[in-house]
Amino acid sequence: MRPPLSKELWFSDDANVTETLRFKQWNGKERSIFFQPPSFYVSPEELITAENGGVSVLTGRKVVHLDVRENKVRLDDGTLISYDKCLIATGGTPRNLPAIERASEEVKKRTTLFRKVSDFRALEKLSSNIGSITIIGGGFLGSELACALGHRGQKSGLEVIQMFPESGNMGKILPEYLSHWTTDKVKSEGVNVLTDAVVKSVRYQNGKLHIQLKDGRQVQTDHIVAAVGLEPNTELAKSAGLELDGDFGGYRVNAELQARNNVWVAGDAACFYDIKLGRRRVEHHDHAVVSGRLAGENMTGAAKPYWHQSMFWSDLGPEVGYEAIGIVDSALPTVGVFAKATEKDTPKRASEETGTGIRSEHDGNEITESQSQAPESAPSVPAPAQQGESYGKGVVFYLRDNVVVGIVLWNVFNRMPIARKIIKDGEQHADLNEVAKLFNIHEE
Numbered sequence: 001m002r003p004p005l006s007k008e009l010w011f012s013d014d015a016n017v018t019e020t021l022r023f024k025q026w027n028g029k030e031r032s033i034f035f036q037p038p039s040f041y042v043s044p045e046e047l048i049t050a051e052n053g054g055v056s057v058l059t060g061r062k063v064v065h066l067d068v069r070e071n072k073v074r075l076d077d078g079t080l081i082s083y084d085k086c087l088i089a090t091g092g093t094p095r096n097l098p099a100i101e102r103a104s105e106e107v108k109k110r111t112t113l114f115r116k117v118s119d120f121r122a123l124e125k126l127s128s129n130i131g132s133i134t135i136i137g138g139g140f141l142g143s144e145l146a147c148a149l150g151h152r153g154q155k156s157g158l159e160v161i162q163m164f165p166e167s168g169n170m171g172k173i174l175p176e177y178l179s180h181w182t183t184d185k186v187k188s189e190g191v192n193v194l195t196d197a198v199v200k201s202v203r204y205q206n207g208k209l210h211i212q213l214k215d216g217r218q219v220q221t222d223h224i225v226a227a228v229g230l231e232p233n234t235e236l237a238k239s240a241g242l243e244l245d246g247d248f249g250g251y252r253v254n255a256e257l258q259a260r261n262n263v264w265v266a267g268d269a270a271c272f273y274d275i276k277l278g279r280r281r282v283e284h285h286d287h288a289v290v291s292g293r294l295a296g297e298n299m300t301g302a303a304k305p306y307w308h309q310s311m312f313w314s315d316l317g318p319e320v321g322y323e324a325i326g327i328v329d330s331a332l333p334t335v336g337v338f339a340k341a342t343e344k345d346t347p348k349r350a351s352e353e354t355g356t357g358i359r360s361e362h363d364g365n366e367i368t369e370s371q372s373q374a375p376e377s378a379p380s381v382p383a384p385a386q387q388g389e390s391y392g393k394g395v396v397f398y399l400r401d402n403v404v405v406g407i408v409l410w411n412v413f414n415r416m417p418i419a420r421k422i423i424k425d426g427e428q429h430a431d432l433n434e435v436a437k438l439f440n441i442h443e444e
Contacts, residue, residue, distance in 0.1 A: 001034075001035060003313075004023050005117070006140075006141055007144055009033070010124075011023075017124075041057050044056045061075045063075060066240035068261070085262050087292075088236060088251060088263065089267045090236070091233055091269060092233055092283065093231050094230060095113075097199055099202050100199075106204035107224075110223050111226055123225065126223055127153075127156075128156065131158070132159035132160070132220075133160055134160075134161040134219060134224050136199060136227065137162075138168070142162060142164065142225075143182070144315065145227060147191065149191075161191070161193075161219060163193075163194040165198045166195065168182060168183040169193070170182055173330055173408075175334045178396065178410070179330070181391050182316065182320075183195065186316060189316070194213075194219070198215070200214045208220045208221065208222065209222065209224060234249075234251060240260070242263070245281070249281060250270055250271035250281045251270055251271060252271050253265050253272050253273070254273055257294055257295045257298060264298060265295070266288065268281075268288070277326060277327055277405055286310040286312055286313075289310070290310040291310070309325050309326055309420050311323055312324055320411060321411060321413070322410045322411065323413065325416060327398060334399070335396070335399070337394055337395050337432065337433055338391050339442050341392025393411035394411075395407060395409055395412065395436045395441060397436075403428055404429065404432075
């Protein structure tokens with residue numbers, strides 16, 4: 001599970017966290033980063049003879065050819081494996097910045113593309129041994145890592161710089177006022193945030209990396225973390241004759257996540273047809289879980305379309321967190337309704353109360369009709385938020401043709417089934433202040 005690599009693992013008190021890869025969720029419950037323990041899996045050699053079948057993982061091998069006519073895959077050592085049904089869940093590879101790709105080997109040696117356990121281990125060790133780290137990227141990964149390293153730097157003296165082209169953190173996701181508020185929150189974690197920063201060139205000189213920005217600003221640092229997005233791994237498309245999507249990237253599949261007769265795709269690499277929101281590609285943990293389950297069911301003949309919206313979440317430390325669902329794009333019109341937060345409106349307190357941590361664990365509950373009705377005596381809701389307010393907790397609706405297609409719950413937890421139902425219903429709403437009452441954001 002990748003999310004803890006930029007969240008909880010950095011807040012661990014365990015000196016051996018890079019070895020154990022165990023972390024405490026905000027509720028204190030301890031978990032491992034691995035989805036299942038090794039004992040869960042059957043060895044590849046025993047899979048055919050195992051009495052009840054099972055799941056087998058073959059490591060250290062790469063599939064280099066997929067023959068959809070013969071139903072066979074070829075591995076890099078020449079081994080052929082035949083299948084009845086095949087699922088492609090190849091994920092993606094982190095992108096790099098052109099300015100770094102053009103730079104010297106000395107620059108590349110001092111750059112981390114953060115994705116794997118080995119990247120976490122390397123960066124964790126580095127953060128104790130160097131003076132400054134610069135994170136390039138203002139999205140989820142960049143902002144979470146900035147907060148985590150900033151939190152650490154306040155104790156150790158590590159200088160943490162974050163830079164990105166947008167005017168605020170999560171600028172492609174959050175409406176501008178909320179993006180700017182979030183940026184102030186990241187700064188309060190000890191991070192030096194540079195907005196409107198486009199990297200022109202990077203060079204290594206006198207033991208330092210020199211980052212030159214297009215507007216003339218210069219930054220000196222010891223190490224760079226590039227968090228600038230993901231390229232889906234689609235190398236198998238050519239040999240298998242699978243269609244790639246020109247707009248979103250990834251393998252183009254139907255609403256049942258099927259690419260060809262016996263081939264399905266799930267996770268980051270799937271560009272799928274969402275029967276409510278149209279064609280999409282999603283790069284989040286919960287989507288990997290939801291789409292993996294759906295593809296698995298459909299491989300057994302279930303023929304279910306993709307309608308259960310996956311959610312995603314981001315925590316900027318234990319005090320600020322949000323959950324989102326649907327299409328959340330700051331280019332869309334938005335309406336935000338906010339309320340004053342109380343002490344319990346934080347990811348840490350929410351998970352302490354529910355006893356759960358990784359949010360997708362408790363996010364499968366369907367909502368009943370009675371839950372989706374606004375309370376009879378709902379308190380009056382203030383007008384949509386304006387610049388300069390304190391955004392303690394609230395709901396942001398994203399609209400397309402006056403229909404809600406995305407929702408961000410800001411420091412509002414355990415309400416995702418309500419958000420899911422609003423998107424599933426796909427209705428036009430005359431007054432979103434009324435819809436916001438469904439989330440009970442004015443409860444003390």
